[in-house]
Amino acid sequence: MHLFQHLRRGHLWLCMGLGLGASALAQTVVEHLPGAEGLALKVWVFHPAQHSPDTQRPVVVALHGCGGMYATVGSRKGQLSARHQGMTNLLLAQGYSVVWPDSLTPRQETSLCEQSMASRQVRQSHRRSDVHTTLAWLGQQAWTDPQRVALLGWSHGGSAVLASSDSRQKLPQPSVTPDIALAFYPGCSDALRRTYQAAWPVHLLLAGADDWTPAAPCVALAQKAGMSFKLYPDSHHGFDNPEGQVKHLPRVPNGQNPGMGVHAGRNPVTGPQAWQDVLEMLKKRWPDPVAH
Template sequence: MHLLQHLRSCRLWLFLSLGLGASAYGQPVSELLPSANGLALKVWVFHPPQQPSDTQRPVVVALHGCGGMYATVGSRKGQLSARHQGMTDLLLARGYSVVWPDSLTPRQETSLCEQRMASRQVRQSHRRSDVHTTLAWLAQQAWTDQQRVALLGWSHGGSAVLASSDSTQKLPPSSVTPDIALAFYPGCADALRRAYQPTWPVHMLLGALDDWTPAEPCVALAEKAGMSFKLYPDSHHGFDNPVGQVQHLPRVPNGQHPGMGVHAGRNPVTGPQAWQDVLDLLKTRWPVPIAH
């Protein structure tokens, strides 16, 4: 079964790389959630097919990176990016609902990637607020299985996983708390300096060649805070992107070597492995039947 699932994830990667990656599960529903400082937080909600609307199911709250949720070029422009849609479809096929909070466009931003850290107007405190606003909203939904909620974030969204789960920070009370949190290549240096301690189990998926958010601080954080992680060899930042190739991004100012840019792009071996690892971790945590 593990091999079959791995082949399915690889097949999805091939499908997306050919530019055919429209979701097989219909259009999402958008919701506006009242949030801090009068902000209306926009979330996109995807439900698995052929399930009654009030059937309780596991939910994955997915957190985009510094480039936002959406594809900016090509036939997918304005829709979820290939990586975001691909993972969403894998989760939907296994009976999970997926909720994407959009932390950028309600704040009049489209990308933070080429902004210096000190000048960013969207900070991790905002991402933490968005996560907990979404969790509070999920607590009110009849379809939420409140015992089976996960966070899943990439890069800046992976850092948001850390920020929203930090027991050293004051967190709002909620009847819904994540059962597990998964972070692809987060920035860990700040959490390491703050003596971060996770409120719930956190697992990190790290690229050994990442020069944007390097793995070393995350490995140190995991060892200090009792977290789990997996280090993927020969893998740059964004190694799980199902489309594109590794590129040098000279305009990104924040990285291991400031002023020299960073590298990001897919690894066709470790990317599908990491996606399968996500599915396996969730299945181990939530033993539910796989939809066919």
């Protein structure tokens, strides 16, 4: 049966996303990397169990959104959220290592979602620095295939994908640079104003009904900068979350209609489809997860 059919029926959410803990699929390590301005950047590293420690393999650097990496309630509190753990397990099953830089808790933050843009102390310059710190560290690891590294970000982390891949930002380049970058529903207005230019292939996964980070500026950016994109209809911000349903979040001050809150939540059809699209794009880029 085609993987998408499994996804449509929810089997993959159970088997990879939520039914198995990380330990069933991976070896997990927490690292503290020396970052900019004396920051000890906390990085979670997940390795596929089927590979020996030094076997070179593709690596996905995953970037969390404004709510951070972790579940905040329930039995998973303090662990990766359902969406983050689900995608991690899905990538591990393909033979990829997955690396999650935590941009919030080392800066004494747990969530930015209810902060106005002007008041946020964690900005895209910080996220960009964290990406570069992580890439520099990956260049020193025997298990990193330096030719097969991807960025994958959601929302604020999707914006971090754009901030990190902008060739107009004159920053020292780490020894490892991404081969491809994928961004779920990023905020694109700033990049559109900056005359963004992609330093490597970038693909945007956009929500057609998004009133938090609307799709229209991203479509305009993709067309202007020559990036690929896919627009998922009838989908709100966070549509790929494997749990929950669409909710109104009245306390979020940023969005298409300031002061009126935003909507976010799962679409049981387009969410699995988008995850399948991620797998297919990576598979097309990297046909064999081990041999190079």
